[in-house]
Amino acid sequence: MWVFLLLSTMRLDKYICETAGLSRSEAKKAIKAGLVLVNGMKAVSPDDNIDETSDEISYKGTSLKYEQFVYFMLNKPAGVVSATIDREKTVIDLFSGENCKGLFPVGRLDKDTVGLLIVTNDGDLGHRLTSPKKKVSKKYLVKIITPLSRSDISRLETGLNIGNGEVSAPAIVEIVDESSIYLTVTEGKFHEVKRMLKAVDNEVTYLKRVSMGPIVLDPLLKEGEYRRLTPSELELL
Numbered sequence: 001m002w003v004f005l006l007l008s009t010m011r012l013d014k015y016i017c018e019t020a021g022l023s024r025s026e027a028k029k030a031i032k033a034g035l036v037l038v039n040g041m042k043a044v045s046p047d048d049n050i051d052e053t054s055d056e057i058s059y060k061g062t063s064l065k066y067e068q069f070v071y072f073m074l075n076k077p078a079g080v081v082s083a084t085i086d087r088e089k090t091v092i093d094l095f096s097g098e099n100c101k102g103l104f105p106v107g108r109l110d111k112d113t114v115g116l117l118i119v120t121n122d123g124d125l126g127h128r129l130t131s132p133k134k135k136v137s138k139k140y141l142v143k144i145i146t147p148l149s150r151s152d153i154s155r156l157e158t159g160l161n162i163g164n165g166e167v168s169a170p171a172i173v174e175i176v177d178e179s180s181i182y183l184t185v186t187e188g189k190f191h192e193v194k195r196m197l198k199a200v201d202n203e204v205t206y207l208k209r210v211s212m213g214p215i216v217l218d219p220l221l222k223e224g225e226y227r228r229l230t231p232s233e234l235e236l237l
């Protein structure tokens with residue numbers, strides 16, 4: 001019983017900050033100003049404990065809903081780094097207006113790579129999707145400077161030396177046209193796709209991730225836009 005109480009209660013100011021997107025001090029002020037109702041009664045103190053699973057909390061008349069985990073699909077634009085904090089603009093900086101606390105990108109895309117990035121605060125999911133043991137497939141649209149030969153395709157599909165003593169795992173190549181291919185890889189080695197193409201004397205001029213495991217980039221999302229994963233996408237994960 002004691003464990004249950006510890007798991008399902010939370011300080012009111014923390015709850016307000018995480019659900020209404022306020023800072024801790026703004027949340028405290030809102031509570032003291034009588035803008036927060038708990039089960040229809042004005043809250044009195046920021047350090048009251050509430051039960052986030054059963055108490056009805058509202059702020060300025062709007063009912064708040066607590067979600068422990070959130071899951072987004074971002075169409076990453078070029079020019080932002082896949083990190084939570086950096087001197088440069090990060091993918092998390094694109095999430096203005098959301099409660100960004102704890103959000104992180106699942107895996108990394110290079111600064112100039114665009115496309116699908118899953119962003120969440122669920123560490124277990126992040127680990128499952130990036131663990132080398134799970135071999136989650138990642139499909140990229142790759143623009144290259146010269147058409148691939150049969151031998152290039154065969155080397156990419158078999159696995160090849162990509163430098164620094166590393167060998168890429170077998171990949172799947174689908175030819176789109178002379179200057180573009182889809183490449184599906186199951187690892188997450190640093191600059192992997194660019195290094196694979198360099199190893200067959202080619203060069204990547206554009207790289208876009210179009211899927212990760214069962215999640216496919218929504219074609220309606222423009223670069224820089226994001227949306228929540230749908231319940232059916234979440235079920236696939």
Ligand code: URA
Pocket residue numbers: 108109110111113190191192193194195207
């Ligand atoms: N491989 C790369 O070379 N870059 C990326 O951003 C992702 C995969």
